[in-house]
Amino acid sequence: RKEVEQDPGPFNVPEGATVAFNCTYSNSASQSFFWYRQDCRKEPKLLMSVYSSGNEDGRFTAQLNRASQYISLLIRDSKLSDSATYLCVVTLPADDYKLSFGAGTTVTVRA
């Protein structure tokens, strides 16, 4: 079983729509959670960390559900520039330096 699993999508949404997707992780002892964004043929970049209480950064909201072992990302008022692949990332319990990446969820925002 993969450490981190994501629905690959693609999620095709019109501008202004809300889109949300989840990722599940297998190790209940995982400590830290992140969403990274990767544009086509580019390097991943940190979008936001995910805190136990949930957190917002502008139009982006991340939630953590430890009981069910998933994290979610919600994008409100989608922009064309939000088109990207969103990578769910979890730290391995034994070593906070090592990250486990999901394969990514692709979001395409259309005009």
Place this chain on the structure above:
Amino acid sequence: NAGVTQTPKFQVLKTGQSMTLQCAQDMNHNSMYWYRQDPGMGLRLIYYSASEGTTDKGEVPNGYNVSRLNKREFSLRLESAAPSQTSVYFCASSDIYEQYFGPGTRLTVT
């Protein structure tokens, strides 16, 4: 401030050839990493270095070697390239908050 740089950006090798991918960071980070990314799969850790002078195997180390030359530089060597090593390779460095990635090397082994 260049962040993380990688060379080369593209490379085509024949089976059995060797090459070294170079990575450097100017953020004074202790930790550095090499990943590969294949279609439909997440980034997979090849090797990492928690600090200068130390290296450890990641999830997929077979066929690769690394050198942490100094705090800035972390190189990845393919001694005898195989078609299964066709991939995009990313180097990264990290502080305690996030990993910063280089632009990647697209490697094709024929």
